[in-house]
Amino acid sequence: MSQEASADPTTASATAPKIGFVSLGCPKALTDSELILTQLGAEGYATAKTFDGADLVIVNTCGFIDEAVKESLDSIAEALAANGRVIVTGCLGAKPGDGGGSFVQQVHPSVLAVTGPHATQEVMDAVHRHLPRPHDPFVDLLPPQGIKLTPKHFAYLKISEGCNHRCTFCIIPSLRGDLVSRPVGDVLGEARRLFDAGVKELLIVSQDTSAYGVDVKFRTGFFDGRPVKTRLLDLCEQLALLAEPFGAWVRLHYVYPYPHVDEVVPLMAEGRVLPYLDVPFQHSHPDVLRRMKRPASGEKNLERIQRWREICPEIVIRSTFIAGFPGETEAEFEHLLDFMREAEIDRAGCFAYSPVEGAAANALPGAVPAPLREERRARFMAVAEAVSSARLERRIGAMMQVLVDAAPALGRKGGRGRTYADAPEIDGIVRLLPPEKASTQLRVGEFTRARIVGAEGHDLIGMPI
Numbered sequence: 001m002s003q004e005a006s007a008d009p010t011t012a013s014a015t016a017p018k019i020g021f022v023s024l025g026c027p028k029a030l031t032d033s034e035l036i037l038t039q040l041g042a043e044g045y046a047t048a049k050t051f052d053g054a055d056l057v058i059v060n061t062c063g064f065i066d067e068a069v070k071e072s073l074d075s076i077a078e079a080l081a082a083n084g085r086v087i088v089t090g091c092l093g094a095k096p097g098d099g100g101g102s103f104v105q106q107v108h109p110s111v112l113a114v115t116g117p118h119a120t121q122e123v124m125d126a127v128h129r130h131l132p133r134p135h136d137p138f139v140d141l142l143p144p145q146g147i148k149l150t151p152k153h154f155a156y157l158k159i160s161e162g163c164n165h166r167c168t169f170c171i172i173p174s175l176r177g178d179l180v181s182r183p184v185g186d187v188l189g190e191a192r193r194l195f196d197a198g199v200k201e202l203l204i205v206s207q208d209t210s211a212y213g214v215d216v217k218f219r220t221g222f223f224d225g226r227p228v229k230t231r232l233l234d235l236c237e238q239l240a241l242l243a244e245p246f247g248a249w250v251r252l253h254y255v256y257p258y259p260h261v262d263e264v265v266p267l268m269a270e271g272r273v274l275p276y277l278d279v280p281f282q283h284s285h286p287d288v289l290r291r292m293k294r295p296a297s298g299e300k301n302l303e304r305i306q307r308w309r310e311i312c313p314e315i316v317i318r319s320t321f322i323a324g325f326p327g328e329t330e331a332e333f334e335h336l337l338d339f340m341r342e343a344e345i346d347r348a349g350c351f352a353y354s355p356v357e358g359a360a361a362n363a364l365p366g367a368v369p370a371p372l373r374e375e376r377r378a379r380f381m382a383v384a385e386a387v388s389s390a391r392l393e394r395r396i397g398a399m400m401q402v403l404v405d406a407a408p409a410l411g412r413k414g415g416r417g418r419t420y421a422d423a424p425e426i427d428g429i430v431r432l433l434p435p436e437k438a439s440t441q442l443r444v445g446e447f448t449r450a451r452i453v454g455a456e457g458h459d460l461i462g463m464p465i
Contacts, residue, residue, distance in 0.1 A: 016046040017131050020054035020083065022075055023149055025062025027205045027253065029090055030149055031158040033060045035120045036089070038146035040127070044134040047147075055131050056085035056112065058123065061092035061104075063175060065354035068092075076108050087126045089115045094175040095358075117176050118161050145190075145197040153403070153445030154201035154424055155194045159187050159235065163207035164214065165295050167282075168361035169322060169353065172207060181213050184221040184230045184238075191242050200445055201249040201403060202239065203423065208295070210256040233263045240272035247447070249403070251423060253278040257296045257304065269312035274420045277308070278318045284339035285332040288325055291364060305343050316421040318347040323380050324373025325353045327366035333376055340383050346391050347427050347458075348384035352377040385458075392428075392455040402430050402450045402462060404442050411435060411442025411464065417450075419460070428458035435464040 019040060023033035036058065037047060048054040057079040061072035072092045079086045088104050094116030097106040102114045113126035127133075148155060162177040191202060206212065213219070213230035220227045228234050239250045250273040255261055257279050268275035281301060283289055308315050321336065340348065352373040355362045368376075400419045407415035415432040422428050432442065432450060442448055442464060450462030 016044055016134055017055045018046045018048040018053055019127070019131070020048045020051045020057040020079070021060075022057070022079065023060045024072055024075060025060070025064065025068060025090065027156045027203065028158055028161075028207065029060055029062060029117065031156050031205065032090070032118055032120070034146060034148055034150075034156075036060070036123050037149070038142070039120055039124055041142055041147050043124075045127070045131075051079060051082040054083055056087060056127070057083045058087045058089065058127075061088060061090035063090070063092035063095050063356075064170075064172065065351060065356055067354070069095075069356070073104075073107055076104065076111065080108060080110060084110075085130065086111045087113045087115075087123060087130070089117070089119055089123050091117050091172065091175040093117070093119075143197060145193045145199070150424075151405070151445070152198055153405075154203065155199045156203045156205050157187065157191055157194065158182070158205050159209065159212050160206040160215075164211065165208065166293060166360070167295075168291065168293050168364070169282075169325065169359050171356055171358045174358060176207060179208065179211055179215045181215050181230055184213075184228050184235060185223040187235065188223040188228070188238050188242065191239055195242055195246045195248055198445065199248065200246070200447070201251060201424075202243065203251045203253055204235075204239070205253045207254065208256050209252060209254045210258045210261055211295075232260065233267075236264055236267055236273050240267060244272070249274050249420065251276055251420075253423070255279050257281070257301055259296075262304070262307070265308050265311045265315065268315060275312050275315040276318070276420055276423070277315065278423070281319045282322050283325065283332075283336055285328075285335040288328055288332050288336075291327055292322075292325065292361070302339060302343055314420075316346045317343070318423070318427065319345050320349045320351070321380060322351050322353050323376040324368040326361050326364035326368065328368055328376075333379075337380065337383050340380070340387055344387055344391060345384065346421065347388060348380075349426070350377050350380045350384065388458065389455065392458075392460060395452045395460060396455060398452050399465070400430075400450055400452055400462070402432065402448050402464075404432070404444055404446055404448055405429070407432075407442035407444050411440070415442045417442075417448070417462075428460065430460045430462045431456070433461065433463050440464050 023030055051057055059076050059079055062068040088111050093114045095103040097103040104114045112130050115122040160181040162179045163173045164179045212232050216230055218229050218231040220229050243250050255277050267273050402417040404417040414434045417430045449465045452460050453463050454461035
């Protein structure tokens, strides 16, 4: 999904050079975009809402699967047609072309420059070459939390870059490199600035959140003069302490199911971090997982999910899966469907296997024909939706805390929000009805209590109290 950067009052002026900005792909790419936007703002550039009137355009691309590559190339083409001066960054920018060089430049030779992901300085160098930086005496007016593409009340916090694993369906390590964990003091300092700025929901992301600190052997860092180990549990404990005075949420994404994840679940049961785990299982059958070379593939995930729910009955589990992986038999696929039903995965997404160029799995025997891959994906989603709907129905009658995302006219005609079970953009919503009491007001970025009165598809219907 693409997002265009809105003009920001801290960066805009009558004479400031304007840069159009498009961000594609996952939240990790989004945080890269925000770093670039913040640097642009610090140097006096303005960001344009559209390509119209922009002096140049930056496109942050995604290259994970074939559909993402196509969307990125189409966005570059659109920017070239509308503006003509385009800088490309992101995962697709790191993809090599035939015979060397840049894949993007082979397809679109007129782009001004191409960089890979997590490359703020390289992007700024390209901007400086083609659009000299303006003089701006008001740099200090930039907000300490930086410039965000997301709404003011939630933010993504990237804790590491890259991945040490070599899953056979994935090319991300070749684009983003091996794991590099951010210093724990830097992560916690950024979290505090975001909470101080009014963020009510902090979403923790990386390529492999569970592996935080592995590359530095979980070394001890410092925050506010206190020693803190660079590892997931310690990070969650400190984030919980920072969030508590603000009543804010901490949500974990991309948590591979290593054994030490079990240590975090008691924090969820205590309400210190959200009882929500985004765990990319990808499949259930051990033979398929071995062919995928998934980390923690030997874990008995069904038993672990049951144990998590014993410790924290309110836990919500979100996951992604792949249908039609090379060599997948009908029996292995049925194993996945049975797993979905028994594990009762609350929210699930599914990709039909994409033979993206460079993926080692393309060489595996037993390629599943494309129509069958899509047919299995559709069957999976039918089961996933039935499971999700049944779990949503259980919430009818409950009183739940809702973070308000939209509230026209202070909610007099209702609004839209999310419970702890709903991450922004990937899960469902709570459709808020007009409050029963005329005095009840809904404000974007604030919490309200709502009685759940119905379920509809992936969403809930709530009556603000």
